[in-house]
Structure formats: structure tokens, C-alpha cells
Amino acid sequence: xxxxxxxxxxxxxxxxxxxxxxxxxxxxxxxxxxxxxxxxxxxxxxxxxxxxxxxxxxxxxxxxxxxxxxxxxxxxxxxxxxxxxxxxxxxxxxxxxxxxxxxxxxxxxxxxxxxxxxxxxxxxxxxxxxxxxxxxxxxxxxxxxxxxxxxxxxxxxxxxxxxxxxxxxxxxxxxxxxxxxxxxxxxxxxxxxxxxxxxxxxxxxxxxxxxxxxxxxxxxxxxxxxxxxxxxxxxxxxxxxxxxxxxxxxxxxxxxxxxxxxxxxxxxxxxxxxxxxxxxxxxxxxxxxxxxxxxxxxxxxxxxxxxxxxxxxxxxxxxxxxxxxxxxxxxxxxxxxxxxxxxxxxxxxxxxxxx
Amino acid sequence: xxxxxxxxxxxxxxxxxxxxxxxxxxxxxxxxxxxxxxxxxxxxxxxxxxxxxxxxxxxxxxxxxxxxxxxxxxxxxxxxxxxxxxxxxxxxxxxxxxxxxxxxxxxxxxxxxxxxxxxxxxxxxxxxxxxxxxxxxxxxxxxxxxxxxxxxxxxxxxxxxxxxxxxxxxxxxxxxxxxxxxxxxxxxxxxxxxxxxxxxxxxxxxxxxxxxxxxxxxxxxxxxxxxxxxxxxxxxxxxxxxxxxxxxxxxxxxxxxxxxxxxxxxxxxxxxxxxxxxxxxxxxxxxxxxxxxxxxx
Numbered sequence: 214x215x216x217x218x219x220x221x222x223x224x225x226x227x228x229x230x231x232x233x234x235x236x237x238x239x240x241x242x243x244x245x246x247x248x249x250x251x252x253x254x255x256x257x258x259x260x261x262x263x264x265x266x267x268x269x270x271x272x273x274x275x276x277x278x279x280x281x282x283x284x285x286x287x288x289x290x291x292x293x294x295x296x297x298x299x300x301x302x303x304x305x306x307x308x309x310x311x312x313x314x315x316x317x318x319x320x321x322x323x324x325x326x327x328x329x330x331x332x333x334x335x336x337x338x339x340x341x342x343x344x345x346x347x348x349x350x351x352x353x354x355x356x357x358x359x360x361x362x363x364x365x366x367x368x369x370x371x372x373x374x375x376x377x378x379x380x381x382x383x384x385x386x387x388x389x390x391x392x393x394x395x396x397x398x399x400x401x402x403x404x405x406x407x408x409x410x411x412x413x414x415x416x417x418x419x420x421x422x423x424x425x426x427x428x429x430x431x432x433x434x435x436x437x438x439x440x441x442x443x444x445x446x447x448x449x450x451x452x453x454x455x456x457x458x459x460x461x462x463x464x465x466x467x468x469x470x471x472x473x474x475x476x477x478x479x480x481x482x483x484x485x486x487x488x489x490x491x492x493x494x495x496x497x498x499x500x501x502x503x504x505x506x507x508x509x510x511x512x513x514x515x516x517x518x519x520x521x522x523x524x525x526x527x528x529x530x531x532x533x534x535x536x537x538x539x540x541x542x543x544x545x546x547x548x549x550x551x552x553x554x555x556x557x558x559x560x561x562x563x564x565x566x567x568x
Numbered sequence: 569x570x571x572x573x574x575x576x577x578x579x580x581x582x583x584x585x586x587x588x589x590x591x592x593x594x595x596x597x598x599x600x601x602x603x604x605x606x607x608x609x610x611x612x613x614x615x616x617x618x619x620x621x622x623x624x625x626x627x628x629x630x631x632x633x634x635x636x637x638x639x640x641x642x643x644x645x646x647x648x649x650x651x652x653x654x655x656x657x658x659x660x661x662x663x664x665x666x667x668x669x670x671x672x673x674x675x676x677x678x679x680x681x682x683x684x685x686x687x688x689x690x691x692x693x694x695x696x697x698x699x700x701x702x703x704x705x706x707x708x709x710x711x712x713x714x715x716x717x718x719x720x721x722x723x724x725x726x727x728x729x730x731x732x733x734x735x736x737x738x739x740x741x742x743x744x745x746x747x748x749x750x751x752x753x754x755x756x757x758x759x760x761x762x763x764x765x766x767x768x769x770x771x772x773x774x775x776x777x778x779x780x781x782x783x784x785x786x787x788x789x790x791x792x793x794x795x796x797x798x799x800x801x802x803x804x805x806x807x808x809x810x811x812x813x814x815x816x817x818x819x820x821x822x823x824x825x826x827x828x829x830x831x832x833x834x835x836x837x838x839x840x841x842x843x844x845x846x847x848x849x850x851x852x853x854x855x856x857x858x859x860x861x862x863x864x865x
Contacts, residue, residue: 288663290607290670335850342605345666346795347849350842353792357839474674477667532678539671543664544656 231410250395254388262387264499269394270455272495273401275479276488277448280405282477283486284414285441286421288345291332291352292476295446297468298355299325299453301366304374304463314377314458318397322450328355329446333439344442352470359465371464374457387459394455401448406488408444417441471532478539483549490551497550501538502531570829577821583711585817586718590773591790592797592809593725594766600742600804601762604654604665608673609770610791615676616642616771617691617778617787618684624692631692635775639768646767650760658759677788688784714776721769722810729806734761742804796841800848802858811856816841 224230234240254262274296281287302321306312312320332351333344359366366372377384377393384390408414416437419427428434457463475498483494509527542549595609619641623634653672657665700707729735740748741758749755774787793816801812823840827833854860 282663286661286663288666332846335846335853342662342666343849343853345605345663346799347846349792349795350845350849353839353842354846357835361833361835471674474670477670481667526682529678529682533675533682536671536674536676536678540653540668540675543660543668543671544653547660547664 233406233410247395247399251392254391259387262391264503266387266391266394266459268492268496268499269391269398270452270459271476271479271499272452272492273398273455274449274452275476275483275495276401276405276491277445277452278476279480279483279486279488279491280408280417280448281441281445282480283484284409284417284421285438287438287442288342288477289348289442289445290345290470290473290477291348291350291355292445292449293468293470293472294352294355295325295329295449296453296456296472296476297359297463297465298328299450300374300457300463300468301359301372301453302450303454303457304372305365307375307458308373314375315379318451318454318458321454322447325450325453326443326447329449330439330443333442333446344438349470352473356465356468359468366463366465369465371462374461374463376461377458390459394459397451397455401451402488402492405448409488413437413440471535474539475535478535478542481539481549482542484551485547485549487549487551490549490554493550493554498535498538501534505531505534573829574825577825578818579707580711581818581821582814583715583817584820585814586715586810587773587777587813588790588793588797588817589810589813590718590721591770592794592801592813593722593806594769594773595794595798596801596804596806596809597725597769598762598766599798600806601738602650602654602759603662604669605662606766607666607669608676608791609766609794610788611673611676611680612642612646612767612770613774613777613790614680614785614787615645615774616767617774617783618680620771620775621689621691621778621783622684625689638771638775642767642771643764646764647760649767650763654763655756655759673788673791677785681785684783686785688782688786690782691778708780710780714780717772717776721772725769725806728765738762793841796845796848798855799845799853800855802855804859805855805857808855808857816844819844 234243250265253265257265274292278289278292281289299321302324303314303317306317306320307314329351332347332354335347360369377390384393409418416427416432417440419430419432420434420437424434479494479498480491481494482497483492484490505527509530546553591609591613594612595606598604598606598609616638620634620638623629623637624631627634629637649672653668654665657668700709700712729739737748737753738758738761740751740753741755745755748758773790777787777790797812797816798809799812800815801808801810819840820837824837827836848855
């Protein structure tokens with residue numbers, strides 16, 4: 214491994230081509246980044262910490278969706294329902310059955326993957342947009358199930374989830390829970406990054422690029438489409454479970470189709486098929502409502518505020534912003550923030566002789 | 569067994585079903601002509617109904633003036649949407665286009681809530697509401713009117729595709745874009761036309777629903793019900809969409825009957841179409857009348 218990138222493509226082995234960190238510096242930067250994040254709970258206020266935790270569990274669910282959208286070229290409009298299923302399952306396992314949260318989180322990921330397969334199996338066998346429509350049905354059926362199954366979700370009354378415990382030590386505060394989310398985030402992103410480097414990951418990408426060629430090369434389409442859908446549901450479940458143990462109360466709200474659209478927005482803004490981009494996209498989508506809140510707060514009482522009745526309508530404005538961001542990114546920046554980031558890096562690499 | 573309630577519900581189901589059929593028809597029209605799955609179909613109903621409501625209440629226009637203005641607006645809106653948003657995306661992967669329509673649906677839904685509020689607004693009374701008794705059944709005249717309008721629109725659509733030049737051009741484009749282009753058909757015009765017609769037809773359906781039930785954000789739910797209807801009928805069959813819509817309407821009300829009389833689960837009415845959709849996707853994914861070229865993998 215060299216410390217500098219050569220000014221050309223001189224890779225001679227497949228290992229060099231698929232390496233995660235092209236240089237020593239990039240690896241050290243990643244490690245340093247994680248180190249800085251580990252220090253965050255000591256520096257940041259409660260508010261910022263809660264935003265970071267939010268970014269954490271949403272990013273895990275979003276990277277699952279990116280496996281589906283980015284690698285396999287399918288689309289899911291029911292991701293929030295699977296996120297919710299993970300949350301309810303983990304709450305159920307930890308309070309009703311008494312499994313500690315440490316085991317309940319991965320278990321609820323597996324349970325969500327199984328439920329995902331129930332909906333994914335009929336659609337993953339079909340071409341094109343049928344998975345989108347099947348997941349739309351999944352969204353509504355699962356939401357209906359949440360409001361109906363009182364033994365599982367508590368019905369109208371919200372379900373409660375036990376706090377996360379580690380070797381008998383209860384992690385109650387945000388500061389401690391931050392490390393749990395961070396650990397899951399790092400593991401998930403490492404898993405997904407490595408997935409693309411494996412035989413299975415390449416099969417998924419091959420299906421996306423040309424399913425007929427992929428099939429002719431001996432890739433089992435049904436198997437890999439179902440697998441990618443199961444993986445997407447698995448990460449949604451993990452994200453949801455982390456959310457459940459963070460909030461410790463899971464109510465029926467927030468798992469609707471609006472949230473599914475936000476998950477799609479995270480993937481699109483980050484960059485379809487870009488793993489680290491998903492993290493940027495999630496941060497963008499979590500910060501977007503906050504930024505809008507600040508703007509409307511700073512305009513409060515002004516002429517613009519009176520003309521548009523901003524504060525009464527902030528919820529609608531937020532929705533409009535989410536929709537607009539999706540449309541504008543798809544038209545003007547279809548490769549997302551990850552692409553922009555690569556361009557910025559490329560610019561500085563040769564600075565000041567960039568042309 | 570409460571036979572009277574059953575028949576009443578089935579009649580309701582048929583009437584609502586024809587409206588689903590009309591919306592599904594305009595959804596399939598876009599899919600057939602431009603290969604775009606339009607997740608913003610329900611918002612066409614919503615926008616059409618709100619615009620008409622606004623013209624009729626704010627400017628006190630009579631219905632026979634307000635309605636044509638609404639339709640003209642929706643025509644322009646459909647063309648503008650296609651030209652501004654969807655034309656740059658021609659040639660992009662299908663999931664990008666789907667996601668754009670999802671984004672559009674969010675934007676329009678929230679925009680309508682922002683402009684007109686979230687409350688249900690009663691539609692100005694356009695026609696004197698009377699109750700007609702047909703074969704012992706009490707039916708409000710607006711329901712009959714909605715039925716007549718639905719059938720008129722279906723007949724109009726059939727006439728357009730069979731008897732006019734533009735309809736023929738659209739059918740040619742749907743069957744093969746390249747061949748149509750080489751015959752001198754402007755595919756761009758056909759695309760814009762498909763969106764415009766779809767927007768207009770949906771807006772008529774939206775106004776009909778608004779006349780009966782009032783205008784609210786709930787109108788966009790019709791856009792979601794379109795999927796079970798279109799999948800059941802076959803995603804690329806216009807006639808199938810109508811049949812699918814009627815079946816889904818009947819089925820909804822049948823589910824409501826079974827639920828209220830026997831099961832008492834509540835809410836089965838809303839969710840039954842989605843169960844049907846999953847089953848259809850499993851056993852007959854091309855629907856009742858769709859082309860069977862969907863490859864199983």
C-alpha cells in the first residue's frame with residue numbers, strides 16, 4: 214500500500230482494484246474520523262448528540278435500502294414499515310419475552326428480513342417495477358398490522374422497549390447509547406462495503422447493469438434479488454431496533470409512507486450505489502428539517518413570515534422540501550453527494566494545476 | 569344476513585369502482601404511452617378538485633365556466649409537468665423516473681395542504697341533490713351523475729383511441745416508439761399529450777368525488793388505490809384498468825360488509841385491496857387482461 218495515489222491507473226491485481234482504502238493516508242483518515250466521533254459525546258450538547266444518534270440509526274436503515282436501489286436496481290416504497298417492524302419486534306422481544314437488547318437487536322433484524330421475504334418473494338421473481346408495487350402493499354399491510362396487533366405493538370398505546378444493557382450495566386443516557394449506535398453503524402457500513410467486494414455483491418451489480426447478461430453468466434436472478442431484498446429489510450430492522458431502544462417508546466407514528474419516501478431521499482441524495490454517500494445523504498435529510506426550523510425561527514415576526522404564515526405551515530414546507538430535494542437531485546445531480554465529494558477531492562488533488 | 573345493506577354497499581362499490589376505473593385508466597394511459605409509473609396520479613385528482621373549488625367559491629364562477637377553466641388548466645399542467653420534469657429524464661433508469669414521481673407526489677400534496685389547508689371543504693352545490701329510488705334502492709342523484717360521467721369518460725377515451733389521428737399516434741407509440749418515430753409521429757408530443765389527457769381525466773374524477781364528498785387531502789388516496797386496480801386489470805390494458813377498478817370498488821365494500829357483519833376487525837375496508845394485490849402479483853402478475861410478456865425470473 215502506497216501513501217500517495219499515482220497519477221494514473223496502474224493497478225495490476227484484483228485485490229488492488231477492490232481495496233477499500235487506496236492509500237495509507239485514507240485509512241488513517243477513516244480511523245481518525247472514527248476516533249473523533251468517539252470523542253463527540255464529551256464535547257457535544259444533548260441536542261447535537263441526539264441528532265448524531267438519529268443520523269446513526271437512520272443511516273443503517275438507509276444503507277440497507279441502498280443495497281436494494283443502488284446495487285440491485287430495485288426499489289422499495291415500504292422501507293419505513295420494515296424499520297417500524299424492527300422497532301416493534303425489538304421492543305416486544307425485550308419487554309414481553311425478556312431477551313436483553315444486546316441480542317434483541319440482531320434478532321429483530323433477522324425477523325424483519327423474514328417478513329421482508331414474504332413480501333419480496335412474489336415480486337423479486339418479476340421484472341422491473343413490480344417490487345415497488347409489492348412494497349407499497351407491504352407498507353399499508355404492515356401499518357395496518359401495527360394498529361391491529363395489540364399483543365405485539367400495544368395497539369393504540371405505545372409499546373415500551375427496555376434500555377440497552379451490556380454485561381448487566383444499563384446504558385441509560387444518550388452519551389452511552391451513542392457508542393452502541395456508532396458500533397452498529399461502523400459494523401453495518403463495513404459489512405456493506407465488503408459485500409460489494411465479494412462474489413455475491415458483484416452478482417447483484419451485474420443484475421442491475423444487465424439482468425439478461427447476468428443470467429447468461431449463471432447468476433441465479435431469483436436468489437440474488439430475494440437476497441438483496443432480505444438484506445435491505447435486515448438493515449431496516451436493525452435500524453428500527455436501535456431506534457426502539459433509544460426512544461424506549463415505540464408508537465405507531467412515524468412509520469408511514471412519508472418516512473419511506475424520506476429513506477428513498479437519503480439514498481438518492483447520498484448517491485445511488487454509494488455506501489459512504491448514504492451517510493452523507495442521511496445527514497442531509499436529518500439536518501434538512503432542523504435547518505428549516507432555524508430559518509423559520511429566524512424569520513419569525515418578519516414580513517416573509519406574515520406573508521407565508523411560515524410557522525403554522527412548517528410541517529407542509531418540510532414535506533415540500535423533501536419532495537423538491539428528491540426531484541431536483543434526480544434531475545441535476547443524479548449521482549448524489551458522493552459524486553460531488555469525489556469531484557471536490559479530484560479538484561484539490563491537482564490544485565492549483567487542476568486543468 | 570343483512571341483504572339490504574349488502575346490496576346498498578355493492579351499489580356504492582360499483583359507483584366508487586367506476587371512479588377507480590377512470591383514475592386507473594388515466595394511470596395506465598401514462599404507463600402505456602411513456603413507460604412511467606406515475607405515483608402522483610392521486611395528486612392530479614387533488615389539484616383538479618382544489619382548482620375547481622377555488623374558482624367556484626373565490627370567484628363565484630358558475631360551474632359550466634369553472635369546469636372548462638379547470639380542465640384547461642389541468643391540460644396545461646400535464647404538459648408542463650411532462651416537459652419540465654419528465655422530459656429531462658427520458659433514457660434514465662426506470663427507478664429514477666419512479667422516484668421522481670414519488671417526489672412530485674410529496675410536493676403537490678404538501679403544496680395543496682399549504683395553500684388550501686387540511687380541512688375538508690364542502691363543494692358548492694352544483695346540482696340539486698335528490699334521492700332517486702331505483703328498484704327499491706335509495707340512490708342520491710350525484711352518485712348517478714358520477715356514474716354517468718365515468719361512463720362518458722370511458723366512452724370518450726375509447727372514441728379517442730379508435731377514431732382520432734392523435735389516438736392512433738398514441739397507440740402506435742405505445743406499441744413501438746422507434747417505429748412510430750420513423751413514421752413521422754412526434755413521440756415528444758405524444759408523451760406530453762398522454763400526461764395532459766391523464767391529468768384532465770383524473771381532474772374530472774377528482775371534481776366528481778369532490779362534488780359528492782367535498783374536497784380534502786384525502787383525495788390523493790385514490791392515487792394509491794389505482795395500483796391494486798391497475799395490477800388486477802393488467803398494467804398495460806386500459807380496458808383492464810376499468811374492470812380492475814370496478815372489481816376493487818366492489819371488493820372494498822364487500823370487505824366492509826363482511827367486516828361489519830361478522831369479523832368486527834375494523835379497517836378491513838381500506839386494506840383489503842392491498843392483500844388482493846399481493847395475491848395477484850403471486851399468481852397472475854400480468855393481471856386479467858395485461859400482456860403476458862412479463863418474464864418470470
